Amino acid sequence: MVAIHSAVVALLPLIPSALGQTCTNIAPVNAATFAPGYEGRVVVNGLKGPRGLIFDIQGNLLTSEQSAYGVRYIQLTDNGGTNICVKSQKQLIADSSLNHGIALSANGKKLFASSKSTVYSWDYDGSTGTVSNKKTVITGMSTSGHATRTLLVPKSQPNILLVQVGSNGNLDTGAAQPSSGRSQIRIFKLADIDAGPKAYTTGEILGYGIRNNVGIAEDPHGGIFSVNNGMDDMTVSGKDVHNTNPCEELNYHGRINDTSSAERGKSYGYPTCHSIFDPSVLPSPFNTQFKVGDTITNGASSAACTRVAPKLCFPAHTAPLDLKFNAAGSAAYVTFHGSWNRNPPDGYRLSRVAWNPQTGQPVANVTSGAGAAENIMVNANNNAGCPNRCFRPAGLAWSPSGKLFLSSDTTNEIWVIGGAN
Template sequence: MVAIHPVVVALLPLIPSALGQTCATINPVNAATFASGYEGPRGIIFDIQGNLLTAEQSSYGLRYIQLTDNGGTNICVRSQKQLVADSSLNHGIALTPDGKKLFASSKTTVYSWDYDGTTGTVGNKKTVVTGMSTSGHVSRTLLVPKTQPNVLLVQVGSNGNLDTGAAQASSGRSQIRIFKLADLEAGSKAYTTGELLGYGIRNNAGIAEDIHGGIFSVNNGMDDMTVNGKDVHNTNPCEELNYHGRINDTSSPERGKSYGYPTCHSIYDPSVLPSPFNTQLKVGDTVTNGASSSTCTRVAPKLCFPAHTAPLDLKFNSGGSAAYVTFHGSWDKTPPDGYRVSRVAWNSQTGQPVASVTNTSAAQNIMYNANNAACPSGCFRPVGLAWSPSGKLFLSSDATNEIWVIGGAK
């Protein structure tokens, strides 16, 4: 069962139902599934007509869902169909702001289609980005920024837990690159030919744009961490919120810079470090894996989240006062942690989080399992987030094959 803040009560049991047969009645402090029976839903987006598109990882491809939203009191699936049948697609999905160009990704390739949201149809598939790593983290997050809609951002994670080659930007791993849409229309491009937005980010699966055009990502830190021979992995390193500058500002000091991986890692719990680091370091400070405290030339994170909670998506509300983060949950931690959706207070004027990097309470949990004992395989595991045209926050849960809608998120 799933609980939601501020009422903190268990809501709907995660019982499979026929897709298209469930309606969700919601209120400002509630959440509900409106349909289940998907096939590992990951990335989700709304088109400008208000239809929901999903990228599903279990050999399904992309789905097109028409919704009925009656004044915000109930939501139903009116119809749904397979939009693209492609078993290689596994996570990433994006639309241009005009709703006419659709992008989706496999582990090696980004594809595009001409898209018609009214009819729910696509044109011929076109290969636009090639040559991405085939091992390790295989999800590829995609984003077309609203403030610079003529580019596509493409993320690639590491090829393993500690990918030493990712220290080099030329590796094409653990980084975000920028591609001009006009160049992609002219022909496919190798991933490493894109402009480097940032690198040294182990697996920044969630990328979002704030109201000022600032690009932020949430990063999954390494597993099995040791410092000077001591195992500190259960509560370290932190999962990071990183800032990459404003997408339309090529002079941003963060542009093209390293965020430290695989050498430098941000501490979440200094108390478990060996002496003297347990008293010298604070949350967000840097250590070198397997070694000691290190001064690294890198862009430091803006926030630290608990270790191994696996943030996978990030979305800002329309006023820029909050960011929402999905935490897919841990496998490398006892007891299991994550499996929740959290809200981070944001300063809409500065375009930065309200809390400092040392604040371990910046993420306020709003939706989570009442009990994580069945995790990771038998519980709610959020992945993708999307705002509907009417201002409701939707999210996918791949482990339970569901799409949820949260009432009152703002």
């Protein structure tokens, strides 16, 4: 018994490290302020413009890095709460053309990533962190204007890939035509693109006339939503109203497995129709005729527009880049990247949008304006260094254990957010 007791005593100092550890604190480049009930800490820093985030089946975190890098593979150790450490990390794909989009097939064995012009696939092994058999699967995307190409494999229809392309400039008149291949989301069958490259304009149109809808997500009902960046330097009847107009939009594209959805293949109005955020600055008589969320052209009423109207209207030039729904379908989290086109700066925050899990739609409506979202993580002072030297959120991902991770591309960090549910 003495020998056994001695052995147990000898092992006691090893127990804490076996059960868990306290991660080394990583100081953020810019401190963030959190709403009550939320907290956050930097999990990894020193990255190269991290954008899209996704977890594989094994619980490893993948991020696209837009600053001449490619895709990074990060193994994590979860000690509970926000006490999450990097176990190891490495460059998974070295390709300086990859800049944002990243997705995995439902079985976790096929990885997709995008450049400005092309979507590629690789056979992926999450256990070893390796890729092989690179293929070009989608080609011919516009190489001018907005560079990001968001990718999504919907859970409710895992045999397809959604691919987004933005406009070729601030006011892209050609994007009004579906055949342009710009300012739209298209649908591709995985079996088709695996068999050989397909031109972007051969995909089925889910929605078009959406200037730059970088964030695309699926809610638990199978509904597809996107967040759109409205145009810069907006004028109405010759008056500059751009500082507080137009809205940044939350758009609904129907349930992905419902081909008869009323929204399927429809126009969302760009470049002709825009949603008003601040009617008070419009020239007379529009400043008394319009309310938040109304659709306007350059001097025409909403009756001149035939389009799918947005579900929510966010403040101008806050630049939403991603959204993710919680598992219960009671909230959507949105990253607002911020824009150069507003003074004082706005955005640069993570927000929560309350959701109705029964209807699969937001609790607020399009007239709610800024009240549609609760800000839960913000810069202490947007005037101090924004847009290029402050916390600037980009991508979001839920870990397999239900924790929300966020990338900040200007500060080259990935955060874990405590309290998000």
